[in-house]
Amino acid sequence: MKIDWVALGSVFGVSLVATVVLVGLFTLGIIGLSKQPSAAGQTGGGSVALFRGGAYLCFALCAAAVTYGIYLIVT
Template sequence: MNIDWAALGSVFGVSLVATVVLVGLFTLGIVGLSKQQPAAGATTGGTATGGGASVALARVGAYICFALCVAAITYGIYLIVD
């Protein structure tokens, strides 16, 4: 039995990087969805907060992160099946 250690190391490295990237993207998506609208009349440092745009931007970023996760998973399944 002959083991190709270079190929094994390559597979290990790619799977490690892919795992870290997917977990990172999913985590960013969760963090983006956890952003909430400030309560009416909420103040930060004496000024009224206008965080509606930042909440919408965070939500769009979260959806992009989730879409990238789905695309990566779909591509992985494509590679396995094909």
């Protein structure tokens, strides 16, 4: 049995990068949803909406990446 070390390294590298990107996107989504206006009297409605929209975008990108991965596995 011969192991193709270059292919194994390539799969490891792509998996590592994909994992870091997905975890980073999910973390940004969680941070975006946790942003609340400060209690010092600032409404900050526009910035909260911007953070919430960015969070939803991050979650959508995570869902798209997972869906694409499942598509690659099935086909």
